[in-house]
Structure formats: C-alpha cells, structure tokens
Amino acid sequence: MPRISQFYGVAIYMYFNDHLPSHFHAEYSGSEAVYAIDSLDVLRGRLPQRAHVMVIEWALAHRPELRDNWRKAVARLPLEQIAPLD
Numbered sequence: 001m002p003r004i005s006q007f008y009g010v011a012i013y014m015y016f017n018d019h020l021p022s023h024f025h026a027e028y029s030g031s032e033a034v035y036a037i038d039s040l041d042v043l044r045g046r047l048p049q050r051a052h053v054m055v056i057e058w059a060l061a062h063r064p065e066l067r068d069n070w071r072k073a074v075a076r077l078p079l080e081q082i083a084p085l086d
Contacts, residue, residue: 001025004069007058007084010051014073022070026055035059037066058085 004024005012013025022037026047033045033052040059047055059066065082072079 002073002079004079005058005062005082005084008051008054010047010054010058010085012055012058012082014069014079016073016076018073022067024059024066024070026051037063037070054085061085 001013001015003011003013010026010028013027015025021043023034023043024037026033026035028047028051031045031047031051033047033055034043035041035055036043037059040056042052046052062082065080069079069082
C-alpha cells in the first residue's frame with residue numbers, strides 16, 4: 001500500500017486496485033480510518049479527533065490529487081506524492 005503523504009504523524013495510503021467507493025486510508029498512532037474521497041465520510045475505523053480534523057483539512061485542499069491518484073491506483077499505475085498539510 002503506497003504512502004502518498006505524511007504530516008504531523010499522520011500517514012495517508014492508497015491500495016492498488018481497491019474496492020469502491022473511492023477512498024484513502026489514514027493512520028495515526030496505531031489508529032486507522034478509511035475516508036471516502038468525494039464526501040470525506042469515515043467509511044470505517046476512527047482517528048483521534050485532532051488527527052481526524054487534520055486529515056479532513058488536508059483532504060479538502062487536495063481532493064483533485066486524491067481523485068487522480070485513485071484513478072491511477074485502479075489502473076495499477078504509480079501514484080503521485082501529495083504535499084503534506086502546512
């Protein structure tokens with residue numbers, strides 16, 4: 001599972017050829033949550049509130065890149081790194 005970004009202890013991943021809906025995985029301090037790209041709803045799991053807020057802020061700023069990476073992951077193409085949260 002390629003790591004596509006990392007910031008403040010949060011690591012963001014995508015799997016190749018993963019299931020719908022389009023989503024990404026966020027890990028922080030032993031916790032994991034899966035976020036839908038389009039709605040940013042948590043599909044499963046849970047992060048501490050502070051990490052969750054940072055993931056949402058980051059994803060809102062990078063949704064087009066997340067969508068592009070999702071298309072690449074489905075096609076098993078190399079994923080692009082996405083800038084971390086400032």
